[in-house]
Amino acid sequence: MKKSLFALMLLSLSIISACSDEEEKPNVPNKPQEEEQQSHENQQESSKSNKENTVASITQAGALKNVKDQLNTDLPITLPKGLPITEGTLLTATTKAEANEVEIVFFESKEYLPINDIKLKQPDRATVIARLLVKQYENADEASEQIAFENFSQKGGQEVDLGSNIKGYQDAGAGSLWTGWNEGRWAVATHTRTDNPEAGVKLAKQAVQFLESHMLPIPKQHGSAQLDVYESGNLIVWQEDKLVYTLDSIKDPLKALEIATAFYH
Known part of the structure; x- marks a missing residue:
């Protein structure tokens, strides 16, 4: 009888100790779960940022700014404010710059293609809208x-x-x-x-x-x-x-x- 009573007391003490530990232990997610949640948030933020950048670059204003940036020329060239393109297409271009001459070929494409993308050489990927040639001469005459x-x-x-x-x-x-x-x-x-x-x-x-x-x-x-x-x-x-602008194609x-x-x- 004494042995049974002693065993029962030990069991009660164990249960009380376990409950006490559970109350004192803070409710903190384990480290792998924390890292997974942080990684997911970073991916969402990165995706949002990339989407905003893509939207900015596929507007006509964005595309024309990218053309200007790609030219790498000192010639004081004026670009159009926009070009007439087919609904549902995007504006893009190829650029070529020499000391006194710049050539820009404008394209429209159903997919986003960056300026000077190699895919622009494929006629089934983009359609030529116009070619702009700007050449600087020795003098105005x-x-x-x-x-x-x-x-x-x-x-x-x-x-x-x-x-x-x-x-x-x-x-x-x-x-x-x-x-x-x-x-x-x-x-x-x-x-x-x-x-x-x-x-x-x-x-x-x-x-x-x-x-x-x-x-x-x-x-x-x-x-x-x-x-x-x-x-x-x-x-x-x-x-x-001293500049002559030529539009053709x-x-x-x-x-x-x-x-x-x-x-x-």
Whole structure:
């Protein structure tokens, strides 16, 4: 009987001691659990930061800033404020810079491709929007010689009403028909074939209407634009002192004008 009573007392003391230890021990997660939780929080923060950086870099403003950063040139180049791209696509580009010349090819892509990404060489990954070439000449006079500026009212030709109180002048030769007019320091002309004369006038009227609400960059001293009905020879060139800007590789003639007007600041 005494042995049983003694065993019962020992058991009671053990239970009381265990309960006391449990109360005194702080409720602290073990170390592996702490590290796992901290790692998860860091991953979430990193993911959030990366997402914000990606969003910033795929906007047009971000892409154009990246183009500027990649150029690594001392030439005082002006870039467009934005470019007309297809809905659902992103703006990107390739850049090439030499001592007195810079080339930028703008692309649109359905996926995010950084500036100068090697995938831009694959035609199925991105589509060319336009090519911009900026070249610096020895002096302003030499730069001016690169501009095919004409005063069409002095040159003469068959007059045509283009609307907005603007007269165009038509000149035909070698199967081509040009309709030219002047807008300030700019000489603008549309090209069609002689067997499709109305197409040239129609495009000229569309261009005049577009330029009623959009401004071409102010050249120093002149600029010229050739707009092609058949989307094969659109060319826009203007001078800024010793610099000459050339826009080409643009299929749609009205889009070529839209891109040029994006350089107006």
